[in-house]
Amino acid sequence: MTGSEETPSFRLAYVPGVTPAKWVRVWNERLPDIPLSLHQVTAAEAFDMLRAGDADAGFVRLPVDRTFFSAIPLYTETTVVVVPKDHVITAAEEVTLADLADEVLCHPLDDVFDWDAPPGEPAFERPATTEDAVELVAAGVGLLVVPQSLARLHHRRDLTYRPLTDAPQSTVALSWPEEATTDLVEDFIGIVRGRTVNSTRGRQAEQPPQGAQGARAQPKRPQKATAAGRGAQGRSGGAKRTQSAKPAKRGKPRRRS
Structure with missing residues (x-):
């Protein structure tokens, strides 16, 4: 190199x-x-x-x-709303956007959702990051809607979340x-995509080694018997027929005088 x-x-x-x-x-x-x-x-x-x-x-x-x-x-991902643990929303297993209509919602500048109109009432100002928005939720300033993985990433002991059934998803x-x-x-x-090492998709598959090609070669056909071989087989067959012949019958024994 x-x-x-x-x-x-x-x-x-x-x-x-x-x-x-x-x-x-x-x-x-x-x-x-x-x-x-x-x-x-x-x-x-x-x-x-x-x-x-x-x-x-x-x-x-x-x-x-x-x-x-x-x-x-x-x-x-599932979309969730992040709330304080003592918030009334925690009484439900899941909520809708209509349940947030009267809540103050933090809408960070790095929000991953393309809202036509964010739910709830807007906060006084938009936090710069999702992490900053989580801090505001912990301070009781408002709530936050995020993908579930971000709620887990910024987990705090004093916060929890509930699924939003009709919210946009990421x-x-x-x-x-x-x-x-x-x-x-x-x-x-x-x-x-979970392809195996030997998958032929993507890169070109490697050529098999010569030994592998030889292993797949067709077996040879059996050779035809020669004239000498046929003669030998005939003699062998005759010998077998002689050996299999029935033994001669014995004569009747003479009577003693």
Whole structure:
């Protein structure tokens, strides 16, 4: 390898709430010589990072710009409302947006939902981040609507959450620039989709070794018997017929005088 060649690596961005550990573990098992680096970024920063070529792929939240990015939807999260543990909403197992009509709702600047109109009454000002909004909920300023993974990420002992049955939902996807679909990106797509090591999709499958081809060769046909062989078989058959002939009958014994 010359000094100008770079060691191959894979850079993976991911947004808060996504846990890429299981896919990273499989990558390290299959491609131990190619390091994978993780970069946690906000939902907005993830696309900027991919556009700039600072990451090869990323776990993002839909929607994506389909004119530039490819994306594989992975799962859709449950939407929840984060409330203090002593809030009246905790008496129900699940709630609706109508139940929040009279509540003050914190709407952070990094909100992952594309609301036509956020539910409830708006707070005095919008917090900068979801983490800041959680702090306001803990202070009794208002409530917060987020995907369940973000409620777990910012868990506090004095807070809890309830599912919102009719709220918008957030879908997590694997995304990458369409014009930069490299072999390593294909390898990671295969891992995320659960393909086996020997799958023929994605990269070209390796050619089987010569020994394997020889093992699949058709068996040889049996050779025809030669004239000498047929003669031998005939003599052998005659001998068998002689051996199988019935023994001659004995004469009657003479009477004694």
